[in-house]
Amino acid sequence: MTAPPPQVTPSPAVEIEDGVIEEARRRQRRRRQRTAALIVLVGVGALAAIVLGGGGSRTAPRPKGEHIFTVATPARRAPIPRGASLTPNLTGGAYGWCLTVDGGGSCPIVPTDSGELDWGLVGTEPRKDTEVITLMLGPQAVAVLVDGKRVPAVTIDSLPYHLRVATITISRPSAPAGDRGNGPPPPEALTPRSLLAVDAQGHILRSTHPAAGGPSVRTIWWKRPTALPKGPCQIYAHGVPGLLPEWGHVAASIAPYPKQIVGRAFYSCIDTEYYLHNWPLDAAILLDAQHPGIVPAAIPGLERLRRAPDIYNGHGDGFHGPETAIRKGDAWLIVAGGSGLGQREEVLRHLTTSVRL
Numbered sequence: 001m002t003a004p005p006p007q008v009t010p011s012p013a014v015e016i017e018d019g020v021i022e023e024a025r026r027r028q029r030r031r032r033q034r035t036a037a038l039i040v041l042v043g044v045g046a047l048a049a050i051v052l053g054g055g056g057s058r059t060a061p062r063p064k065g066e067h068i069f070t071v072a073t074p075a076r077r078a079p080i081p082r083g084a085s086l087t088p089n090l091t092g093g094a095y096g097w098c099l100t101v102d103g104g105g106s107c108p109i110v111p112t113d114s115g116e117l118d119w120g121l122v123g124t125e126p127r128k129d130t131e132v133i134t135l136m137l138g139p140q141a142v143a144v145l146v147d148g149k150r151v152p153a154v155t156i157d158s159l160p161y162h163l164r165v166a167t168i169t170i171s172r173p174s175a176p177a178g179d180r181g182n183g184p185p186p187p188e189a190l191t192p193r194s195l196l197a198v199d200a201q202g203h204i205l206r207s208t209h210p211a212a213g214g215p216s217v218r219t220i221w222w223k224r225p226t227a228l229p230k231g232p233c234q235i236y237a238h239g240v241p242g243l244l245p246e247w248g249h250v251a252a253s254i255a256p257y258p259k260q261i262v263g264r265a266f267y268s269c270i271d272t273e274y275y276l277h278n279w280p281l282d283a284a285i286l287l288d289a290q291h292p293g294i295v296p297a298a299i300p301g302l303e304r305l306r307r308a309p310d311i312y313n314g315h316g317d318g319f320h321g322p323e324t325a326i327r328k329g330d331a332w333l334i335v336a337g338g339s340g341l342g343q344r345e346e347v348l349r350h351l352t353t354s355v356r357l
Contacts, residue, residue, distance in 0.1 A: 092249030093219030161263025223247040233269035248272035264297035
């Protein structure tokens with residue numbers, strides 16, 4: 001009989017490394033959950049059908065520009081969300097922004113000037129049987145009608161391009177205690193509601209489901225030991241011992257966003273997760289979403305460093321962590337996460353990029 005192998009107690013260094021790797025995995029899961037957050041909203045498909053004029057609506061569809069009488073449903077005082085910000089969506093192949101409000105957030109967000117409603121945030125309160133949704137609206141929208149009740153949109157100083165947000169609460173049907181379990185009910189249990197954006201004159205703005213209309217870009221997800229896939233955008237690391245690419249997303253093509261975006265937005269054509277001294281850092285190339293090949297706009301929330309004027313730095317968001325960026329031709333190279341500004345700046349200085357339009 002073969003004796004069992006002796007037990008080996010992991011060293012503190014191994015435990016720290018395991019903890020950092022697990023944190024990186026959690027970050028990876030959170031990024032994939034961003035898409036899942038939007039899938040949750042598909043559960044209100046009946047809501048979208050109402051907006052689009054589909055069957056089974058309680059409110060008949062109205063043409064664009066039609067005036068709606070709202071005196072009987074006065075506006076409630078609009079709650080002012082805390083800590084609202086827009087940060088670039090770094091995931092390769094993604095357009096637009098990540099919206100963060102009241103400590104939570106969702107990606108992607110691409111506000112357009114067509115009057116569309118763009119879902120921003122899903123928050124669940126299982127004990128109260130509600131879903132809290134923050135909508136991103138363009139400057140022309142002043143309120144959202146939810147089953148005829150007027151919910152004001154508010155302008156927040158931290159949001160660029162005069163964008164507005166409106167927060168609504170959707171009730172869920174109660175379920176027997178034995179069936180509820182520890183989590184919220186499935187998305188299809190959400191109560192359908194009519195949802196319309198209106199301007200200052202009470203005109204209804206055209207609204208569509210946020211999943212419609214955007215370009216579909218094939219994106220390749222890879223992980224070591226698989227080699228970095230080929231694509232129009234590439235990131236190369238050199239000169240930093242131990243800087244290792246672990247996984248990422250590579251867009252197979254570069255295409256302009258087909259609708260007129262409010263203000264400016266970004267398109268991430270590649271992102272790569274690196275490790276340096278056991279710290280995960282996410283590097284991405286950002287192009288102008290509407291016109292790839294022109295100089296992209298400034299990144300909101302990032303400020304120029306006085307000691308290094310070609311470097312920009314900011315708090316970032318809860319998805320990626322603090323962010324540091326540098327312009328590379330007609331693109332941004334941005335690095336998020338890491339142990340601090342010094343490490344992100346070191347990595348930026350030792351990354352080169354290639355963009356083929």
